[in-house]
Amino acid sequence: MSAVDVEDVLDALFLPLAQGQVVLPDRAHAAHDAVFLRARTGAWVARWRDAFSCVQTFKPFADALERSAARLVDVAPSSAPLVLLLPPRQRDEARALFARAVRIAAGGGIVVACQPNNEGARSGAADLERLAGAVQGASRHKCRVYWTAPLDARVDAALAAEWGALDAPRPIADGTWSSRPGLFAWDRVDAASALLAEHLPSILGPRVADLGAGYGYLACEVARRCAGVEALDLYEAEARAREPAEANLLAALTTDRRAIATAFLWHDVARGLPRRYDAIVSNPPFHQGRADDPGLGRAFIEAAAGALEPHGMLLLVANRHLAYEATLGVRFAAVRTVVERDGFKVIEAKEPRS
Secondary structure, three states: OOOOOHHHHHHHHOHHHHOOOOOOOOOOOOOOOEEEEOOOOOOHHHHHHHHEEEEOOEHHHHHHHHHOOOOEOOOOOOOOOEEEEOOOOOHHHHHHHHHHHHHHHOOOOEEEEEEEHHHOHHHHHHHHHHHHOOEEEEEEOOEEEEEEOOOOOOOOHHHHHHHHHHHOOEEEOOOOEEEOOOOOOOOOOOHHHHHHHHOOOOEOOOEEEEEOOOOOHHHHHHHHHOEOOOEEEEEEOEHHHHHHHHHHHHHHHHHHOOOOEEEEEEOOHHHOOOOOEEEEEEOOOOEEOOEEOHHHHHHHHHHHHHHEEEEEEEEEEEEOOOOOHHHHHHHEEEEEEEEEEOOEEEEEEEEEOO
């Protein structure tokens, strides 16, 4: 999430409940459970597990919630007396989430949000106040928790509708692609991915996977540039990427009149892949929050090596400073750098080792 430990953020979020400033609804009399948007697992689960329906679209965090026996739901209830949320850094995505929370809690419910101070807490509190009227707040662990009064006519319905639409997929890059706020490089074509696309082989396949597919740029480039592809799977941990990725891929296949079987898999690549492939392409993530985590990229390499056929090939792009070569050397018999340019490197790895 940030340099602030997630347990500290969660402790701050639940502070007004723990201190009685916000009262958890009596489930015997409440029409619905409380809701936790962008929920994360933590110590809170032991005390409040049964009270909350949790929504989480990022697969590793959703899996962690399930392992902790929190109640995970695909769709939040349409109304609830209490909504908790952890706003993201991307402001359009955060504003859409505030609007969603206010819509769920409308008619007397309360919205509670928390952010680290260095992750937009001040602007988040100001945005929620614009939507719902004055908010109360408290500080803890270098975080700010803030909450509304019971929602009533002070809610700015027009602004809520405007902000709610900010999460919808939208055209980017002169209308060439569809994307949405909060996805990786959501408002542009990522330069590293473009470099890998430029160096895709003319023939690839027949079974290909894109690991960390985002809004589908690399998968579309594989479909456009590479003959021989019969099946193309897009692996992505963020479920919100599905809609733009599928729209982009459909457009690419329709334009080029390609008949390729495609699938979008909401999946944590670091846990391994459920299918086998002749080729895999990837621009793997290398950070969570603000901190670099090369271990994520290494986990993608391990997953790719485990899922490739003996003749299979991995094409990987990464920032030049990320030292993936040792892992590649262990998991593949043949590794070469295809190109280095503009701070990035494209690597080809063949003959996976078990």
